[in-house]
Amino acid sequence: MAALRECCKPLRVQLGPGNGSLQFGHTGDLTFATPITGIGSVRKWGPGTTTLSGTNSYSGITAADSGTLAISADANLGTPPGAFNLYQFQFFGGTLRATQSFTMAATRGISFSFLGGTIEVDATKTLTYPNSLSLSTGMMTKDGAGALALEGLEIGGTATVNLSGGTLRFDNYSRAASGTFNFNSGTIQLAGNRDVGSDAAIADLFGAAPAISTGKGLTVEGTATLAKPLTIDGGTFKANSLVIGAGGALDFDRGILELTGGTITGLANLAVPTNGEFRASGVQALRITGAAGSTISATGNLTLGNAAAVNGFGTQGTLQVGANSVTLLDANDVVFDSLALATLGSAGSPGTLNAANGLTLDFGGNVTGFGAVSTPNNVAKPMINNGHITGNSVAQRITLPGYVKGVGTFNHVNFTGTFDPGLSAAFTTVGSIALAPTSTLIMELGGTSRGGQYDAILASGNLGLGGALNVTLIDGFNPAAGHTYDLFDWSTRSGTFASINLPALAGLAWNTSQLYTTGALSLAAAGLIGDYNQNGAVDAADYTMWRNTRGSTTNLVADGNGNNQIDVGDYTVWRQNFGYTSGNGSATNAKAAVPEPATTVMLLIVAVAGCCLRRGRDDHRGHSRARRLRWQRRRRSRRLHAVARQTRLGGHTFR
Numbered sequence: 001m002a003a004l005r006e007c008c009k010p011l012r013v014q015l016g017p018g019n020g021s022l023q024f025g026h027t028g029d030l031t032f033a034t035p036i037t038g039i040g041s042v043r044k045w046g047p048g049t050t051t052l053s054g055t056n057s058y059s060g061i062t063a064a065d066s067g068t069l070a071i072s073a074d075a076n077l078g079t080p081p082g083a084f085n086l087y088q089f090q091f092f093g094g095t096l097r098a099t100q101s102f103t104m105a106a107t108r109g110i111s112f113s114f115l116g117g118t119i120e121v122d123a124t125k126t127l128t129y130p131n132s133l134s135l136s137t138g139m140m141t142k143d144g145a146g147a148l149a150l151e152g153l154e155i156g157g158t159a160t161v162n163l164s165g166g167t168l169r170f171d172n173y174s175r176a177a178s179g180t181f182n183f184n185s186g187t188i189q190l191a192g193n194r195d196v197g198s199d200a201a202i203a204d205l206f207g208a209a210p211a212i213s214t215g216k217g218l219t220v221e222g223t224a225t226l227a228k229p230l231t232i233d234g235g236t237f238k239a240n241s242l243v244i245g246a247g248g249a250l251d252f253d254r255g256i257l258e259l260t261g262g263t264i265t266g267l268a269n270l271a272v273p274t275n276g277e278f279r280a281s282g283v284q285a286l287r288i289t290g291a292a293g294s295t296i297s298a299t300g301n302l303t304l305g306n307a308a309a310v311n312g313f314g315t316q317g318t319l320q321v322g323a324n325s326v327t328l329l330d331a332n333d334v335v336f337d338s339l340a341l342a343t344l345g346s347a348g349s350p351g352t353l354n355a356a357n358g359l360t361l362d363f364g365g366n367v368t369g370f371g372a373v374s375t376p377n378n379v380a381k382p383m384i385n386n387g388h389i390t391g392n393s394v395a396q397r398i399t400l401p402g403y404v405k406g407v408g409t410f411n412h413v414n415f416t417g418t419f420d421p422g423l424s425a426a427f428t429t430v431g432s433i434a435l436a437p438t439s440t441l442i443m444e445l446g447g448t449s450r451g452g453q454y455d456a457i458l459a460s461g462n463l464g465l466g467g468a469l470n471v472t473l474i475d476g477f478n479p480a481a482g483h484t485y486d487l488f489d490w491s492t493r494s495g496t497f498a499s500i501n502l503p504a505l506a507g508l509a510w511n512t513s514q515l516y517t518t519g520a521l522s523l524a525a526a527g528l529i530g531d532y533n534q535n536g537a538v539d540a541a542d543y544t545m546w547r548n549t550r551g552s553t554t555n556l557v558a559d560g561n562g563n564n565q566i567d568v569g570d571y572t573v574w575r576q577n578f579g580y581t582s583g584n585g586s587a588t589n590a591k592a593a594v595p596e597p598a599t600t601v602m603l604l605i606v607a608v609a610g611c612c613l614r615r616g617r618d619d620h621r622g623h624s625r626a627r628r629l630r631w632q633r634r635r636r637s638r639r640l641h642a643v644a645r646q647t648r649l650g651g652h653t654f655r
Contacts, residue, residue: 019060024050024069036078044069044094051099052076061087064094064117072100080105084131091117091138098127098146106130112138112159121146121166132172135159135179142168142186149189155179163188167219173201181205187217187236194220197227197248212237212255223262226250232257232276241265252276258299259284272296272317280304285329290315292339298324298351305329315340321371323349333357333381338364340387344398345370361387361408367398375402377417384423389413394432394462411461415439424474427451432461437498439467443487446475453477454485463490469497471521481508481525481536481582488519509534513545513557530577532558537581542574 020040024030026048036042036056044050045065052071058078062069071077081088086109089096093115099122110129116139121127123145132152133140141162142148152172155161160180169189175181181204188205196202202210202218212218214234224239226248232255241262244250250257250267257272258279264270270286272278274293281300288304290296294317296304305313305328312330316337319326323346328334334355336342340362344351350371353359358381359373365387367373375383382403391397391412403418411431419435420442421428427450435441447453453475457463473479493516502510502521509526511534524534532542546558549566558566560573 022058024048024067026050042078049097061090063090063092064096065092066094068095068097068120070097070099072098073102074104074108077104077108080108083107085109087111091115091140093117095120095143097144098122098125101126101128103128103130112140114138116141116160118143119148120144121148123166132170135161142166147189155181167217169219170201173204175204183216185215187219189219189221191221193222193225195225195227196230197225214255217256234275242267260299272315274317281324287311288313288315290317290319290340292316292337294318295320298322298326301325303327303329305334307331317341318343319353321351321353321369322346323351325352325354327354327356328359330355330357333360333384335359336361336365336367336387338362338387340365342367342373343369344372345392345396348396350396355383356381358382358384358402360384361389361406363387363408366390368392369398370396372399372401375400375404377401377403379403379418379420382420385410390431397434415441418442420444421455421457425452425454426456428455428457430457430459430461430463432464433459434462434464435466435495435497437466440470441467441497442470442472444472444474445479445485446473446477448483448485450486454487456486457488459488459490459493461490462492462494463488465493465495465497465516467497468499468501470501471503473503479505479508479523481523484520484522486518486520487515490519511535511557525582528577528580528582530560530574530580531582532560532574538574538577538579543571546570546574 020038021043022036022040023043023045025046027046029049031051031053033053035054036058039059041060041063042058043063043065044067046067049068049070053076055075056078060078062077077089084107088108089110091112095118097120110133112135114137118141119127121144125146126149128149130151132154133150134154136157137159139160141164143164145166147167147169149169153170155175156179157176158178160182162182162184163186164184165186167187167189171191183205190201194202196210206212206218209229211231211233212235217236220239223241223243225243225245227245228247229249229251231251231253233253234255236256236258238258238260240260242259242264244266252273254273254275256277256279261282263282264284264286267286270278270288272290272294274291277295277297279297279299281298281302283303285306287306287309294315296315297320301324304326307329308331310331313328314335316339319342321342321344342353344353351369352372352374354374356376358375361367361384363386367389370392373383375381382405383400385404385406385408387408389398389408389410393412397412397414399414399416401417403420404415405420405423407422407426407428409429410433414434414436416436416438418440425444425446443455445454450456496516500512507526508523511522511524513533514520522534524531524536528536528538530538530542532545535541546566549555549558552566556566558570560570563569
């Protein structure tokens, strides 16, 4: 003991034959793990904290005179008596602290002197005392963020109970007129079902017209029936189920309303106020609205709203989905207004927000996180995003499987349904998005003004292409040859469309060769064979396109003979039509067309060569220079007329 005394000064230990006493009077903190045995008492005095961590078998009282005695199990307090002993644990001004959840022995009584005592329970822990705690004198204080669970609480004589934090739970309650309950802060938790209007504990602790103010809470473990008005004024009201009975009403001004698995009945509309939060799981089938600054939190899978009402659900506040599935009910689309925020997912697990009749995210509204916003892939029940939909990252995207429209922004979003940017033609700004193989992208053309008359998408991150691209015409627009539509800009691009569906235009042909390089589609006059880049002329650029794609079976812009591969046959088609422009007139069927004659360059070469030969003969015959020139002009004119006649007759010469 000398060594122990030296280490833990001023530790004082008194031992006696048959009734010893172990006393802790240090000023600092001490953990005592040595088992305590024998017959005697353990007392804590002095300002420090003593933690008993051993399994102790001493038989005798334990007292907290001052300072704090910390325990994590009932066995730290020695062997419980064989029969109930009211004075087994005695308070003379000290504190008993529970650092873990456990139940005290039923025979271990607790008494409080006029000096009082404090029971402190650490956060998230519960100390259960399986008896009624009866005080006729003395003072008990409940402190700490955890819970003290009692069978009952009886305050008689001149006794005082202070609730200064955490939760005080009991089934039965009584207080003599001379007794005192000081409700400073914390939560009263009542076992079973309770009638707000006739319950004595609620009336005594929250008033005849019950009001739950800031810093205070009322929890009903069963069903709470309101037989008179209940006001939530900054505090927390929690029940498994809530029934609004005759004479009852819910006045939800601010604070927290939570259901722990049951439902609300007798209430047609629930308005979650500014600085108010509604927490629930299960099915809450009533009209629900959220004011700006309100919060609705799913504590499990949750269904909210009234499917028969055209305003069955709407919010200007925050909806916290978490890693749950939340279904919103409304006869029309559910509406998230400009101040609204919906958050999906939690701790790397996705959440899902469901709206069977569509969803509208207003200007300024936000959906963030990881998961999915599930709406029908139906233009009649779209998801309209005029706000901002932002996933956590490339790895934790928000997936949109429905029909999506709107002028809002998207980042880290995966489209698996239909994406129809804008509300008409629009310029849509995105970060990184991905169009899944199941998706359809609709781009509308209503003129030549980018963003104003035809759709355009600007991706500041990666634009992942896939699925089908459908280009449609709107507002009676008639495209013309030479038009270019710059549909896409990107920082980086990945993937290609599995199919590209373009409107048929009489006399015009679409050029998709630049779609994956510059993001543009263009139009040229149809039927100019060999015009692989569709710029209206068969020229050297078309040869370059053939050469760069030779051997390809996927990039078929230079497939002039239509055999689904780029080969020498396509070079032949180009060569036979080199030099022609859309102004020459052209056939519309590559396989039935008659090849056009040689190019203008080739004609000039032939003409010059003929002139040189004739000039040699003239010199040999000694004609004058003037006569030779006149003769050459006549011959050249006749020959060019013959070539022109040959061209008009389809390459055949008639003599």
